[in-house]
Amino acid sequence: MLVQRLGAPSDFDPLLERVRNARVVMIGESTHGSYDYYRLREQLTRRLIAECGFSFVAVEGDWPDCDRVHRSVTGAPDGIPDPQVALEHFERWPTWMWANAEVSRFCRWLRAWNLERPEAERAGFHGLDVYSLWESMQAIFDYLGEEDPASLEVAQDAYRCFEPYGKRVEEYGAASRFVSARCEEEVVRLLARTREQALCDGPDSFSAWQNAEVVAGAERYYRAMVAGGPESWNIRDIHMQDTLDRLLDRYGPDARGVVWAHNTHVGDARATDMSADGMVNIGQLARERHGADAVALVGFGCYRGTAVAAPRWGSPAEAMVMPPAREGSIERRLHELLPERAVLVFGGEDQPGWVTETADHRAIGVVYDPTFESWGNYVPTRLGERYDAFIWCDETTALHPLPAHAMTGELETYPAGV
Template sequence: MATAARDEAFPLAGPRSLDPLLERIGDARYVAIGEASHGTADFYRWRADLTRRLIEEKGFSFVAVEGDWPDCHVLHQSVTGAPGAPDDPAAVLDAFERWPRWMWANTEVVRFARWLREHNLALPEERRVGFHGLDVYSLWESLHAVLDHVRAHDPEHEERALAAYRCFEPYAEDPQSYALSTSLVPEGCRDEVAALLAQARAHAERERAAAVGGSPTEFAAWQNAETVAGAERYYRAMVGGGPESWNVRDAHMADTLDRLMDRQGPGARAVIWEHNTHIGDARATDMADAGMVNVGQLLRERHGADGVVLVGLGTYQGTVVAADDWGLPPRAMAMPPARAGTVERLLHEALGGRSALFAWNGDGSVDGNGAASWRRAPLDHRAIGVVYRPDTERWGNYVPTVLGDRYDAFLYLDRTRALDPLHRYEHGRGEEDTFPSGQ
């Protein structure tokens, strides 16, 4: 297997060495780029380098990330030069509140966002590249945004928005409190949210009928209403445990991406930034046995005919930013060498400690090595969340994976370093992922 891996490797030494991957991407409309941890600077940098080339050379329309819609919408306004938006995207990222802030409030994202704004300001408004959040967590932030929008633009329906707000108000913006309440009162705020969402959709459709693509303001309000609905389903599912809350979250992210693509029109092309556990096809891992689906699987199922390229990233050894427990401050931790029997150990030994790019055939076929190819063998593949305990490496932090089925390409980085957060402290616990934790 080591020989086969070595034979398939392209040297990785700067943005131009991504040429084989750009060729593999071709005319694909969806490129999802992963990461094996949320706290590795090299993952963010290579992801940004690839995204820059996709924007500059292939005309990709927007970047969609594993982040909150409201926070990312402010960043979107900054990088697209919207009137009244902050001139420096760093100011927006510095104001991100949800734990773990270092996922987006870090020097690598600042560097990319500043480049994107500079790139956009040289273009006409209709061609500027957006930055959007796909995630489901911002129930209260999105609810406030919908209420503010209705009061300003649709005041005759303010009571419907207020009904949803009043229903959630007793839980004092504590998602766990709301989730637990639904075990006693199963209907929770479902009816109020459904009414709010129906109104937001109807208003957005009226605006869309009146203008090509509709109003950006109305679309943002509609998406905030969709997020309220998705978050309500997510927190309700948390009570039951198991895979359902994960599935609700990833389906919401895939649905949000569909809405963004639909709004952009037939020529739209999307770059997606998420953890490997979201963008690598779940069917090529043990996630499928647990009843889980993810964004990568849904992209292939829904949009395979439009071209979907899933790009995983991995590392053998280095340092990583993470927390010792949920809600605690981030710190740089030593990440030990990958254990035996893993993708990362195989590649480290096959390549002699060098980094490499792998990009295989679009039909998933294997060249020359048949079923014995290294990327057809089930191997453990490193996955580190926002909470990390290096002493659990002997049995945890890996996902059983058939790499050639999970991804269409893979960037292997032998040694990596920790991310540089904008903040050295954290406040608040945020919304804890329960299945699995922190990815």
């Protein structure tokens, strides 16, 4: 195991050597609202794109919103010139995950970097998540109205099936427990039609296909969600991994992708108690599909600080205080052993016990109650198996949300809003 003090972007050199030949690098976060995680992740991602030739960034966000950002950062003819304006269009709660000053700074850098290069060499920005059923449906209508009016009837059939449930599609999930879920058949027809077009057309048809995949994934997700348990989580993470694989195929045989998501998605579930509960995640799936040597998983952690979160699902975000990590946790041990900021690169036979043994590892979602620290907010983890590397910040500060019109999003995600 290698430990490197972090102070400047060049201090990532040992980590870059470890991941530069990977096809996929997943970079996590133990909260969705810490400035330090976003800033360090940005610095590492810039180097992966500029020095190692990575093709795109894929984030734990909605496809339609992120496609607007993608068109901006790649300089598409219909793209918004300022990526920050594109980010300010994010409306689904929690908007602060991507509509923040830290992501804006990265996207402005990415646009400037891209515009100095030929269109085929520009790095993209994409969303992996499954929630945007209505937004994706509208995007399909917009595309078909321009490019394939003959297919509009198929999309309208799918829309009419969900329409009685309004924007509260979890009500569709509840209804599907008692009545025939005809929407599944309509969605499959829509998916087949847009997939056929995407295989022989350009980027707009690929985006329409992906929006149809979102509609299909959302239909399965909401039916599973009402039953509780791990199935809806697995549908979501499998959808995200399938989307990542489609992007790798779309960008070509030499494509390489960077993923930004919570540690709970990035860190291999088999090295946690998630596996015993029947849960998988994108870190595990990527290793299984592409091979461990082709995938690098990078986690984040801190001892204490502040983070943007909300006390309840859908309520306004605030800068919340994270108390010192509890006794026996990985974070408490790293606080005692490491400098204020450091990167750990795992590997080799001679690793300390705290790398290989199971210990509690902090995980904070968009909903956070600091009073749960004594019994919740932690995932039992074997750190050196869950990640290939780990970035340590002893104390963090809250990130800086952009002005946005937050709408209440979907119901709280299982297991804890991550």
